Amino acid sequence: MQKVFGRPQGLTDLPFHYCPGCTHGIVHRLVGEVLEELDIIGDTIGVAPVGCAGFSLDFFACDFVGAAHGRAQAVATGIKRALPDKIVFTYQGDGDIAAIGTAHAIHVAARGEKITTIMVNNAVFGMTGGQMAPTTIGGQVTTTSPYGRDCALVGAPIDLPKTVATLNGAVYVAACAVDTPKNILQAKKCIKKAFQVQQRGLGYALVSVLSTCPTNWGLSPVDCLKWLQENMMPVYEMGELKMTEEVKAL
Amino acid sequence: MSKELMKGNEAIGEAAIRAGCKLFFGYPITPSTEIVEYLAKYLPKAGGTVLQGEDEVASINMCYGAATTGTRVMTASSSPGFSLKQEGLSFLAAAELPVVIVNVNRVGPGLGGLGPSQADYFQCTKGGGHGGYRQIVLAPSKGQELYDFTLEAFDLADRYRTPVVIMADGFLGQMMEPVELKKPAQAELPAKDWTVGGCRGRAKRKIASYALTNEVGEANNLHWQAKWARMQDTLQRWESFHAEDAEYLIVGFGTCGRIAKSTVLAARRQGLKVGLIRPITLWPFPVKAFADLGGVKGILTVELNFGQMVEDVKLAVECRTPVFSHNRVGGMMPSEGEILRKLGQVFGLAVEV
Ligand SMILES: Cc1ncc(C[n+]2csc(CCOP(=O)(O)OP(=O)(O)O)c2C)c(N)n1
Ligand code: SF4
Ligand SMILES: [Mg+2]
Numbered sequence: 001m002q003k004v005f006g007r008p009q010g011l012t013d014l015p016f017h018y019c020p021g022c023t024h025g026i027v028h029r030l031v032g033e034v035l036e037e038l039d040i041i042g043d044t045i046g047v048a049p050v051g052c053a054g055f056s057l058d059f060f061a062c063d064f065v066g067a068a069h070g071r072a073q074a075v076a077t078g079i080k081r082a083l084p085d086k087i088v089f090t091y092q093g094d095g096d097i098a099a100i101g102t103a104h105a106i107h108v109a110a111r112g113e114k115i116t117t118i119m120v121n122n123a124v125f126g127m128t129g130g131q132m133a134p135t136t137i138g139g140q141v142t143t144t145s146p147y148g149r150d151c152a153l154v155g156a157p158i159d160l161p162k163t164v165a166t167l168n169g170a171v172y173v174a175a176c177a178v179d180t181p182k183n184i185l186q187a188k189k190c191i192k193k194a195f196q197v198q199q200r201g202l203g204y205a206l207v208s209v210l211s212t213c214p215t216n217w218g219l220s221p222v223d224c225l226k227w228l229q230e231n232m233m234p235v236y237e238m239g240e241l242k243m244t245e246e247v248k249a250l
Numbered sequence: 251m252s253k254e255l256m257k258g259n260e261a262i263g264e265a266a267i268r269a270g271c272k273l274f275f276g277y278p279i280t281p282s283t284e285i286v287e288y289l290a291k292y293l294p295k296a297g298g299t300v301l302q303g304e305d306e307v308a309s310i311n312m313c314y315g316a317a318t319t320g321t322r323v324m325t326a327s328s329s330p331g332f333s334l335k336q337e338g339l340s341f342l343a344a345a346e347l348p349v350v351i352v353n354v355n356r357v358g359p360g361l362g363g364l365g366p367s368q369a370d371y372f373q374c375t376k377g378g379g380h381g382g383y384r385q386i387v388l389a390p391s392k393g394q395e396l397y398d399f400t401l402e403a404f405d406l407a408d409r410y411r412t413p414v415v416i417m418a419d420g421f422l423g424q425m426m427e428p429v430e431l432k433k434p435a436q437a438e439l440p441a442k443d444w445t446v447g448g449c450r451g452r453a454k455r456k457i458a459s460y461a462l463t464n465e466v467g468e469a470n471n472l473h474w475q476a477k478w479a480r481m482q483d484t485l486q487r488w489e490s491f492h493a494e495d496a497e498y499l500i501v502g503f504g505t506c507g508r509i510a511k512s513t514v515l516a517a518r519r520q521g522l523k524v525g526l527i528r529p530i531t532l533w534p535f536p537v538k539a540f541a542d543l544g545g546v547k548g549i550l551t552v553e554l555n556f557g558q559m560v561e562d563v564k565l566a567v568e569c570r571t572p573v574f575s576h577n578r579v580g581g582m583m584p585s586e587g588e589i590l591r592k593l594g595q596v597f598g599l600a601v602e603v
Contacts, residue, residue, distance in 0.1 A: 012454070042450025047315070048458070057456045063446035065318045066458025068341050071311040074303070078315025078323070079446070081273055081299055086448050104311075107304040 010035030012061050021221025023211040024052055026178040027120055028059055030188045031091065034195055035062060044087040045079050047072040051093035052126045052213075070101030073108045076115045084114070087198055094121040094135040098160045102134075105160060112169025112203040116194045119160065119206060122213040123232060130216025134158040137231050142216070157235060161208045165242035171203035173242040177210035177233065179225045190240065193250060202246050210236065253428035258396045258418065259326075261429045262352055263288030265400035266324050269434050271350070272298040273323040275312035277305055277331060280364050281420035282354035285326040306331040310338030310351070317347035318457045320445035322404055326352035328420075329370050330361060333378070339413055340379030343474070344459030348407030350400065352416045354423040355554075357581045365581020366421035366505055371558035374417050375533040382471075384478040386414040386485065387532040389503040393427030399530075405437045410481055411444075417532060419554065421505050421583070481534055488536035489528040492518060496525025497545055498597055501563050502552040503529045505583065510552055513589040520602060524593065529559070540566040548597050549573045552589055572596075 007013060010032030018024045035041045044062040048054060050069035057064035067075040072090040080088040090097075097105050097119050108115065124142055125131040131144040135157050139148040149157075165173040172194055176187035187209055194205035210232050212224035219227055256264070263285050266274070274293055276286040290300045303309035309325050316323040327335060332353040342349055355370045357363040370378075377383045386406055388399045396418060403414040446455050461467045489507070492514050493499060502510040507528035517524035527539045540563070548571055551560040557575040564573050574596040578584045587603040594601035 043448040045318075045446050045448065050460075054460055057458055061449075061454060063449050063454055064456040064458070065315065065446055066345075066456070066460050067314070068311065068337055071307070071314075071338075074308040074311035075315035075318075077301070077308075078273070078275065078312035078317070079319055080315075081301060081312070082316040082319040082321040082323075083447055103304050104308055107308065 008032040008036045010041055010061050011059055014058050016059060017055055018052065019215045021212070021214040021224065022052070023178045024120060026184060027118065027209050027211060028056065030184070030191050031118060032060065033188065034192045035060070037192065038195055038199070040087050040195065040199070044089065045083070047076045047079070047088070047090045049090070049092040049096040050127070051096050053091050053093060053120065054127065056091050070096050070099070071104065072096065073101060073104040073113070073115070073117065077108060077113050080113060080115050087116070087195065089116040089118065089195070091118045092120070093126065094119060094123065095125045095133045098134045098158050105164065106167065109164045109167040109170040109204045109206070112171070114198055114201050114203065116198045117206045118191065119208040120211045121208055121236070122211045124213055124216050126213045126216055130213065137235055140231070159236050161206055161241055162237050164206050169204050170206060170242060171244040172197045172205040172247045174240045175208045175210070175236055175238050177228060177238070179210070179228050193247070196250050197247055200250070202244070253430045255426055255428050256393065257284055257424060257426055258393050259284035259354065259423040260288045261393050261397040262326070262400045262416070263292065264431060265397045266350070267293055267296045267298070268431070269322065269401045269404040271322045271324050271404065273316045273321055274298070274300045274325065275303050275309040275316070275323070276325050276327065277303050277309050279328045279331045281356055281423045282326045282328045282352060284423070285352060306334035307338065310335040313349045314338060314342055314345070314347060317342070317349045318345070318446050320442040324350040324352070326354070328354045328356045329358050329367070332370060332373065336373070336379035339385065340377070340381050340383055341459060342413040343383035343385055344381070345457050346411040347413070347457070348411055349413045350403045350407055350416065351413055352418065355417065355419045363581050364420055366419040366554055366583060367579070367581060368419060368504060368506070368554040368558070369579070370417065371532065371553070371555060374415050375535070375562070383474065384481070384533060385412055386410070386481065388414065388416050389530060389532050390416065390418055390422065391504050391508045391528065392422070393425065393429045396422060397429045398432065401432070401434045405435070405439060408439045408442070409437070410477065417504070419505055485531055486534050486536040486538050487530040488539045489530060490539070491526040491528065493525035493527055495523055495545070497523040497547045498593060499525050499527055499546050499549045500552060500589065501527045501529070501549060501559070503532060503559065506552040506554060509584060509586060510589060512586045516586055516590055517593065517601070522599060522601065532559070535562040535566065537566040543567070543570055546571050550589070550593055550596060551575045552584055553577055554583065555579060
């Protein structure tokens with residue numbers, strides 16, 4: 001029988017531990033496919049966050065380092081400065097990168113650190129049970145905003161990619177989603193580009209992926225996709241937010 | 251070999267370069283700033299890179315990343331900055347990563363002041379971060395030792411796969427002294443067969459400390475503990491000065507050890523049998539130095555804090571002899587005479603000051 005679909009080489013054959021319907025798995029697959037297609041599995045070091053993707057270091061087929069909560073980009077900086085010819089990427093949740101790790105998110109971009117960041121934005125702290133994140137939408141109910149996020153009280157959500165795009169060292173910034181087949185394909189293109197940017201040594205590349213958390217949103221996986229489209233997409237600027245001329249020429 | 255006149259902090263920087271340190275990540279803070287400044291000037295000429303992090307948290311985590319590749323890496327700071335590195339140190343200990351960290355202590359708590367202090371003794375030696383870990387802590391007492399111990403710290407870090415802290419103070423860091431720029435020892439070190447760097451041609455590797463299975467957590471902790479016990483066995487180091495026939499022992503490290511030496515000589519001139527134990531490894535604490543107390547009638551520790559090392563001395567002595575403590579804080583230093591007076595006072599000796 002002919003095999004028509006399988007795991008990409010960029011992933012190990014360990015079953016994901018993510019909740020059913022969680023789109024972390026889709027993002028993993030996209031990264032795994034890109035690692036395989038660019039033939040960089042053997043040249044790449046990934047840095048895992050603290051969050052639901054804390055065990056992603058078992059799922060990717062490349063070398064991996066586990067960082068403290070929020071510190072993945074500082075760790076990646078150390079690796080890249082030691083091994084400038086290798087490919088280094090971080091895989092981080094929205095809490096990891098836009099709450100506790102914000103300083104590093106700004107400064108790697110400002111320095112033009114030649115690393116790639118995949119940010120998975122599910123608008124909550126998934127790992128710890130669905131608390132409010134800086135990315136939680138106005139009115140969104142979480143365990144620490146039980147009456148809905150009151151933006152007058154705690155501020156409006158941070159659009160981190162938009163902020164990062166203002167920094168000179170960030171040469172490629174994209175915001176995607178994995179809610180439809182079309183958007184999944186688009187997200188893969190962006191992720192691939194973000195790695196190619198690093199292969200050419202052009203500067204810092206960030207791809208944000210709007211993602212779902214059925215467990216903590218309290219919705220079915222399908223309803224989650226709808227919730228993402230109706231509530232997250234209007235808040236976060238979508239698409240390729242920034243591309244320098246060099247990146248456009250890729 | 252000729253000697254160079256240099257600031258203590260510069261001696262640390264020069265030793266790091268000669269030890270083959272290739273990366274330095276730091277954030278300036280007095281009184282350690284000359285280390286990052288010296289390295290910013292000279293490390294690039296030796297093929298290395300200095301990167302000023304956005305803060306100390308970033309710097310220690312950059313060190314963590316660099317260390318996973320097996321590259322020799324260092325950071326330096328002073329007390330408030332060292333506080334910010336504590337989470338990182340816990341992660342380094344758990345992931346067993348070799349990094350050299352210099353803490354040129356300043357006065358605390360809070361923002362404190364810039365004078366000499368040893369108030370970070372607990373923080374350095376007891377695992378200032380979470381989770382109960384150990385790290386090697388070396389206490390130099392002069393420019394030459396700042397140089398020598400920094401050279402050696404890189405080998406110790408690699409040999410034991412551990413963070414190594416050099417605990418100095420503002421007095422040592424700022425003072426100009428002649429330093430002999432010795433070549434690093436050609437130590438035989440274990441192969442770095444655990445580093446990440448791309449898995450082409452070999453199995454994938456990962457470096458992390460996460461374990462949500464309690465059995466795995468216990469096994470990990472037992473593994474670390476066995477290593478720390480081995481280090482306690484083999485690494486204890488101290489200097490004895492007129493201690494063999496001493497009836498009264500002073501115990502002091504770093505700057506205090508240095509001042510205590512002249513106190514010992516002054517006491518001896520008065521016919522008092524006073525000696526000195528100067529701990530060089532603060533962790534592992536040199537318990538062995540107190541194994542045979544012979545005719546020792548009492549011990550006086552001298553510290554630039556309210557009495558921190560004295561707890562380790564008491565644990566080592568196990569109530570076999572009385573232990574007193576003389577302390578100066580806030581950037582003040584004890585004089586030879588004042589230590590002598592304190593000896594007289596606590597042990598009922600007739601001393602002339
Ligand atoms: C210093 C520190 N503070 C808090 C935590 C607890 N914690 C673990 S994961 C997490 C948030 C994760 O959220 P996110 O980054 O959005 O990832 P997700 O699980 O949603 O994918 C928090 C607060 C921690 N591990 N370390
Ligand atoms: S808690 Fe949410 S983000 Fe985490 S695995 Fe489950 S669904 Fe995914
Ligand atoms: Mg999240």
